[in-house]
Amino acid sequence: MPRNNCETTTVVTGLGQSDVGRRLGIDPLALTLDACYEAIQDAGLTPEQIDGVSTYPGPGSGGSGFNGANAYEVIDAMRLNVGWYDSGMETPGQLGSVMKAVMAINAGLANHVLCYRSVWEGSAQGTGGRKLFSTENQYATGAQQWTSPYGSLSAANWIALYARAHFDRFGTTEEQLGQIALNARRNAALNPKAIYTEEMTMDDYLSSRYITTPLRLFDCDAPCDGATAFVISRKDIAKDLDCQPIYIEAMGSALHDRAAWDQFEDLTRSVGSAAAQQMWSRTDLTPDDVDIAELYDGFSILTLLWLEAMQLVPYGEAGSFLEGGHNIARDGRLPLNTHGGQLSAGRLHGYGFFHEAVTQLRGTAGARQVTTKPQVAAVAAGGGNTCGCFLLSATDR
Amino acid sequence: MAEVDVPVRILPELTDRARHFWTGGEFGELRILRCQDCGYYLHPPASVCPKDRSRNVLPEAVSGRAVVATYTVNYQAWMPNMQLPYVVALVSLVEQPELRLTTQIINCEPTKVSTGMEVSVTFEHHHDEIQGDLWIPLFEPVKEA
Numbered sequence: 001m002p003r004n005n006c007e008t009t010t011v012v013t014g015l016g017q018s019d020v021g022r023r024l025g026i027d028p029l030a031l032t033l034d035a036c037y038e039a040i041q042d043a044g045l046t047p048e049q050i051d052g053v054s055t056y057p058g059p060g061s062g063g064s065g066f067n068g069a070n071a072y073e074v075i076d077a078m079r080l081n082v083g084w085y086d087s088g089m090e091t092p093g094q095l096g097s098v099m100k101a102v103m104a105i106n107a108g109l110a111n112h113v114l115c116y117r118s119v120w121e122g123s124a125q126g127t128g129g130r131k132l133f134s135t136e137n138q139y140a141t142g143a144q145q146w147t148s149p150y151g152s153l154s155a156a157n158w159i160a161l162y163a164r165a166h167f168d169r170f171g172t173t174e175e176q177l178g179q180i181a182l183n184a185r186r187n188a189a190l191n192p193k194a195i196y197t198e199e200m201t202m203d204d205y206l207s208s209r210y211i212t213t214p215l216r217l218f219d220c221d222a223p224c225d226g227a228t229a230f231v232i233s234r235k236d237i238a239k240d241l242d243c244q245p246i247y248i249e250a251m252g253s254a255l256h257d258r259a260a261w262d263q264f265e266d267l268t269r270s271v272g273s274a275a276a277q278q279m280w281s282r283t284d285l286t287p288d289d290v291d292i293a294e295l296y297d298g299f300s301i302l303t304l305l306w307l308e309a310m311q312l313v314p315y316g317e318a319g320s321f322l323e324g325g326h327n328i329a330r331d332g333r334l335p336l337n338t339h340g341g342q343l344s345a346g347r348l349h350g351y352g353f354f355h356e357a358v359t360q361l362r363g364t365a366g367a368r369q370v371t372t373k374p375q376v377a378a379v380a381a382g383g384g385n386t387c388g389c390f391l392l393s394a395t396d397r
Numbered sequence: 398m399a400e401v402d403v404p405v406r407i408l409p410e411l412t413d414r415a416r417h418f419w420t421g422g423e424f425g426e427l428r429i430l431r432c433q434d435c436g437y438y439l440h441p442p443a444s445v446c447p448k449d450r451s452r453n454v455l456p457e458a459v460s461g462r463a464v465v466a467t468y469t470v471n472y473q474a475w476m477p478n479m480q481l482p483y484v485v486a487l488v489s490l491v492e493q494p495e496l497r498l499t500t501q502i503i504n505c506e507p508t509k510v511s512t513g514m515e516v517s518v519t520f521e522h523h524h525d526e527i528q529g530d531l532w533i534p535l536f537e538p539v540k541e542a
Contacts, residue, residue: 139528146441212469263441
């Protein structure tokens with residue numbers, strides 16, 4: 001099949017990540033720059049050569065600590081001269097920012113785009129748990145005017161509704177869902193940057209309190225401080241760089257259902273189906289070619305839904321695929337969330353999965369490296385109306 | 398009902414586009430925008446019908462009957478003074494396939510709510526000092542005849 005998709009003319013050249021922790025107490029711009037400078041160096045570049053910046057989410061969105069640094073702050077702090085820059089939340093998931101980098105390079109506006117995602121929710125939220133709203137004179141507006149008055153105040157509530165629908169239609173069980181949390185914890189134990197590393201048993205999981213049924217505390221990711229960065233480069237000039245490039249085989253950005261979290265027509269396909277279908281239409285690889293999967297787990301159920309959306313398991317069968325946890329283990333059929341996901345390695349918000357996929361494809365994941373030399377990785381981020389995915393390859397196909 | 402007994406809620410901003418939804422309860426009516434040309438119900442409200450592009454969309458009372466499409470029992474105190482647990486649900490109004498609302502199911506043991514349960518609308522009155530009176534549409538199990 002002839003392939004002239006724009007993503008195949010770009011490569012991932014650089015990877016960077018700051019310290020990651022529950023509450024590091026480090027200025028979020030400094031954390032962000034740690035990741036950015038590391039990614040640039042890893043690409044074999046200098047900041048003078050970076051001519052594009054792309055980030056998620058940009059200003060004015062999310063709760064405390066949701067955004068560690070705006071594009072303007074980073075561009076100024078690094079004194080970059082950019083041909084193109086962008087941020088924004090109305091995009092196909094957190095990795096929509098990486099897709100835009102690919103497009104900017106293909107548009108001829110930049111050659112090396114720095115992409116980053118920075119969070120400091122751990123420090124910003126302090127020790128009191130997530131406080132979503134104050135009750136003082138604050139009205140629900142926008143899409144949330146239809147959910148907040150009903151106590152559907154968190155994405156946990158929004159997605160729990162779809163978890164219940166999957167459980168009801170396919171007989172998916174809490175134990176099956178729990179395997180995602182247990183698997184993440186096992187992998188996190190081998191990740192030096194992970195937040196939670198102590199062993200979790202199924203009893204621990206099942207005895208953790210409900211947040212919003214069927215989701216429990218251990219189905220929810222761990223707010224943290226940390227920044228992750230990539231450099232996306234034009235493939236033809238990346239050849240001359242001292243770096244280990246990873247190839248972008250395909251990406252998917254489509255949204256074919258209602259563009260609102262509580263309006264999906266198919267209650268069991270609330271995550272990324274159209275994006276994944278589009279991604280597969282842009283490559284001659286098939287789901288059988290995928291060696292590892294790094295699938296968003298802001299809530300465990302999102303990973304389960306992504307497994308089906310990405311066609312890595314048949315529709316409706318994710319529950320039985322997860323049974324016992326063997327299939328998704330590092331030595332299983334489809335090693336999943338090999339760094340511990342956001343559930344145990346911290347809520348780096350989408351970018352952590354892409355970072356881990358590149359690390360595994362490079363073979364540099366240390367103690368948690370999948371030993372079968374993975375060549376193709378499926379990466380997905382987001383949920384509901386904000387979903388995007390990538391297929392990455394260790395070789396230039 | 399005394400004001401102090403009204404549950405803690407984040408109230409919606411009353412916009413021109415959505416005011417009918419939050420105030421129809423004064424008359425015991427659940428009001429949904431409907432295209433006056435093709436009959437299609439729109440939710441959330443929009444000023445143009447997605448089916449025939451008509452701008453002739455007006456609020457109409459619907460029956461208030463619905464079916465629980467899916468639900469979750471929330472145990473987490475997202476704000477101070479919340480009454481826990483409570484049931485958040487997506488309900489499908491009987492008037493049109495996929496005409497869905499997020500709502501709460503009340504007057505029912507939270508653990509007794511199930512997918513497919515038939516429910517009907519009821520209203521919770523709030524007086525807001527800035528925006529005035531509004532009525533939050535909630536749903537409860539249909540009472541056996």
